[in-house]
Amino acid sequence: xxxxxxxxxxxxxxxxxxxxxxxxxxxxxxxxxxxxxxxxxxxxxxxxxxxxxxxxxxxxxxxxxxxxxxxxxxxxxxxxxxxxxxxxxxxxxxxxxxxxxxxxxxxxxxxxxxxxxxxxxxxxxxxxxxxxxxxxxxxxxxxxxxxxxxxxxxxxxxxxxxxxxxxxxxxxxxxxxxxxxxxxxxxxxxxxxxxxxxxxxxxxxxxxxxxxxxxxxxxxxxxxxxxxxxxxxxxxxxxxxxxxxxxxxxxx
DNA sequence: AACTATCGCAACCGCGCGGAT
DNA sequence: GATCCGCGCGGTTGCGATAGT
Numbered sequence: 422x423x424x425x426x427x428x429x430x431x432x433x434x435x436x437x438x439x440x441x442x443x444x445x446x447x448x449x450x451x452x453x454x455x456x457x458x459x460x461x462x463x464x465x466x467x468x469x470x471x472x473x474x475x476x477x478x479x480x481x482x483x484x485x486x487x488x489x490x491x492x493x494x495x496x497x498x499x500x501x502x503x504x505x506x507x508x509x510x511x512x513x514x515x516x517x518x519x520x521x522x523x524x525x526x527x528x529x530x531x532x533x534x535x536x537x538x539x540x541x542x543x544x545x546x547x548x549x550x551x552x553x554x555x556x557x558x559x560x561x562x563x564x565x566x567x568x569x570x571x572x573x574x575x576x577x578x579x580x581x582x583x584x585x586x587x588x589x590x591x592x593x594x595x596x597x598x599x600x601x602x603x604x605x606x607x608x609x610x611x612x613x614x615x616x617x618x619x620x621x622x623x624x625x626x627x628x629x630x631x632x633x634x635x636x637x638x639x640x641x642x643x644x645x646x647x648x649x650x651x652x653x654x655x656x657x658x659x660x661x662x663x664x665x666x667x668x669x670x671x672x673x
Numbered sequence: 674a675a676c677t678a679t680c681g682c683a684a685c686c687g688c689g690c691g692g693a694t
Numbered sequence: 695g696a697t698c699c700g701c702g703c704g705g706t707t708g709c710g711a712t713a714g715t
Contacts, residue, residue, distance in 0.1 A: 444683080448684085449684075449685090450684075450709090451683090474700075475699085475701095487700085487701090488686095488700095488701085488702095489684080490711065491701075492683090492685080493684085495682075495702095497684095504702085524703095524704065526703075527702070527704085538683090538702090538703070538704080539682085539683080539704095542705085543681070543682060543683085543706075544682095545679095547680070547682080547683095548681090549679055639679090670698095
């Protein structure tokens with residue numbers, strides 16, 4: 422009997438408790454009323470101390486799980502949050518920090534006051550990552566895509582469907598009419614010697630950009646502060662008709 | 674005007690970590 | 695040392711808005 426009770430207790434209490442599966446708990450988008458209740462609670466009780474997130478729904482009169490409340494507060498309701506587009510400085514910082522830290526969004530967010538890890542993660546995935554890919558830079562390693570791999574894949578894919586794989590990598594963006602998509606790869610193609618964009622940037626800027634940091638400034642559009650403005654790179658782009666490379670186009 | 678595709682953001686899910694017991 | 699518990703993190707999904715056809 423006692424054993425049965427203990428086993429039952431163990432089954433119920435043991436392991437991780439389900440978070441939002443409890444009957445009656447709401448999921449999905451928050452209403453203004455719910456937001457109000459949560460903000461009121463945190464205003465009156467203070468945003469830290471004297472309670473734990475698990476108790477918040479009960480104390481605030483919400484039919485949500487504590488985790489959902491925490492997320493709503495940290496990602497949306499916190500008064501110190503900065504909303505809207507990322508500035509060039511923020512973008513640059515994100516790229517720099519991502520090169521150092523990888524996908525540790527919370528660490529990156531700690532360096533950007535007013536931005537949440539979720540914000541930065543979303544912005545990275547929807548804007549910065551894609552732009553880097555377009556430019557032939559692997560967003561994971563912050564290095565050019567492996568030349569041989571690209572060449573190999575290119576051969577294979579070309580044989581299969583006659584298209585440049587880099588133009589397919591981000592398919593919607595790399596449509597045939599999108600002049601910005603994969604244009605650095607175009608550059609390499611035009612040159613005929615398959616120059617990789619990253620090395621191209623490094624080698625052809627007249628000695629201006631010599632580091633990843635400087636290149637991130639280039640990516641964020643701050644070319645004048647990091648690289649020689651008379652860089653032969655830009656002359657080369659001009660000669661080839663690639664003035665509009667969207668290097669400073671992260672804020673679209 | 675209607676339909677479809679794509680984008681961007683908010684929210685959810687599952688896991689791991691660290692403190693408490 | 696083992697287990698529980700709360701929290702935070704990173705990845706993923708869902709869905710409304712917008713653009714394109």
